Amino acid sequence: QVQLQESGPGLVRTSETLSLTCTxxxxxxSGYYWSWIRQPxxxxxxxxxxxxxxxxxxxxxxxxxxxxxxxxxxxxxFSLKVRSVTAADTAVYYCARATTVxxxxxxxxxxxxxxxxx
Amino acid sequence: xIVMTQSPDSLAVSLGERATINCKSSQSVVYSSSNRNxxxxxxxxxxxxxxxxxxxxxxxxxxxxxxxxxxxSGTDFILTISSLQAEDVAVYYCQQYYSxxxxxxxxxxxxxx
Numbered sequence: 001q002v003q004l005q006e007s008g009p010g011l012v013r014t015s016e017t018l019s020l021t022c023t024x025x026x027x028x029x030s031g032y033y034w035s036w037i038r039q040p041x042x043x044x045x046x047x048x049x050x051x052x053x054x055x056x057x058x059x060x061x062x063x064x065x066x067x068x069x070x071x072x073x074x075x076x077x078f079s080l081k082v083r084s085v086t087a088a089d090t091a092v093y094y095c096a097r098a099t100t101v102x103x104x105x106x107x108x109x110x111x112x113x114x115x116x117x118x
Numbered sequence: 119x120i121v122m123t124q125s126p127d128s129l130a131v132s133l134g135e136r137a138t139i140n141c142k143s144s145q146s147v148v149y150s151s152s153n154r155n156x157x158x159x160x161x162x163x164x165x166x167x168x169x170x171x172x173x174x175x176x177x178x179x180x181x182x183x184x185x186x187x188x189x190x191s192g193t194d195f196i197l198t199i200s201s202l203q204a205e206d207v208a209v210y211y212c213q214q215y216y217s218x219x220x221x222x223x224x225x226x227x228x229x230x231x
Contacts, residue, residue, distance in 0.1 A: 045168065045211060045222040060219040061119075094167055104158035104215055106179075108167035 002027040004095050004109035012089075014118040018082040022095030022109060029053075029073055033098040035105065036069065036080045038091040041113075046091075051078055052101070085116045120144050120214050124223035130231040137199040139226045141212035146192045149216070156216035159188055159197045161208045162225075168211060172197065204230065 008020035022034070036048040049059040051069045059067045068081040082089055092113050096105040121144040131137040147156045155175035160168035170179045172188035175195055185200045199206055207230060212223040 044224045045213075047218075047220040047222070058218050062219070096167075098215070102156055102215055104170055104173045104213065105160075105168070106170055108169075111167050 002097065002107045004097065004107055006093060006095050006109045006112040008093075008112060008114070010113060010115060012085055012114060012116050014086055014116055015084055018080070018085050018089060018114055018116070020080045020093055020095075020112065020114070021077050022079070024076045024078075024097075029071060029076055029078065033101055033103070034071070034078045035096045035098065037094045037096055037105070037108075039094070039111070040088075040091045048080065048093075050098070050101075056101075087116050090114065090116045119219055120147065120217060120221050122212055122214055122221050122223040124210075124212060124226050126226060127224070128227040128229065130229045131199075131202045132231045133204065134201050135231075137202050137206070137228055139197045139210050139212075139228070141190075141195040141197070141223050143193045143195075143214055147214045147216035148192055155191050155195070156214055157188075157190070157195050158213045158215060159186075160211045160213065161206075162211065163208045171210075199228075202228075202230070 003025045005023045012018045033050045033052050035050040049069050051057045054071050066083045071078040092111040094111045095109040097107040123142045125140045157175040159172040162168040171182050176188045187198045189196045209225045209227050211225050
């Protein structure tokens with residue numbers, strides 16, 4: 001059974017960089033699309049971007065200039081960095097898996113709340 | 119971006135009754151070559167991540183009770199719960215995975231009347 005677990009600071013200062021890692025257990029990163037999705041408190045879901053085998057990365061254009069998604073296959077982890085954060089970046093961040101580029105998310109992490117505050 | 123719009127925003131249904139949630143996309147999410155609708159439905163309970171219920175607009179995910187069904191094509195889709203159970207109280211989201219950025223509807227909150 002594949003399991004995903006997000007980790008990272010719960011509080012980030014305004015204008016700094018938000019960094020999260022997703023550790024995947026019970027399966028390999030290879031051959032799947034690994035996404036980050038966020039949900040501001042009490043609001044809906046926003047897809048941030050995905051990475052596939054380090055060779056293909058796709059970012060939401062609304063966030064693209066501030067994003068980096070990367071993968072560390074030796075640790076079975078993938079990561080998210082969001083630069084120059086503001087209060088609008090406060091959200092629960094989920095890591096997630098899809099089987100192909102045109103497939104829904106079939107596995108989700110439990111999510112981690114990141115609060116941006118000065 | 120494809121905009122997904124759900125209706126209603128909230129819904130109260132009696133136990134055992136039918137619940138219907140609508141989702142409309144701003145452009146078609148069906149690939150003509152496959153005739154598949156790239157549309158999914160998720161259920162999210164408080165404090166939990168979303169759970170995949172339906173994909174390809176009408177295919178039930180393994181383990182999902184058969185009271186959940188999806189229908190529609192092109193730009194208009196429906197999630198139906200045929201006989202509402204107490205454990206179905208949740209927020210439901212539709213999502214298109216036809217093109218990036220993948221987008222979600224705003225959510226429909228389902229409650230017991």
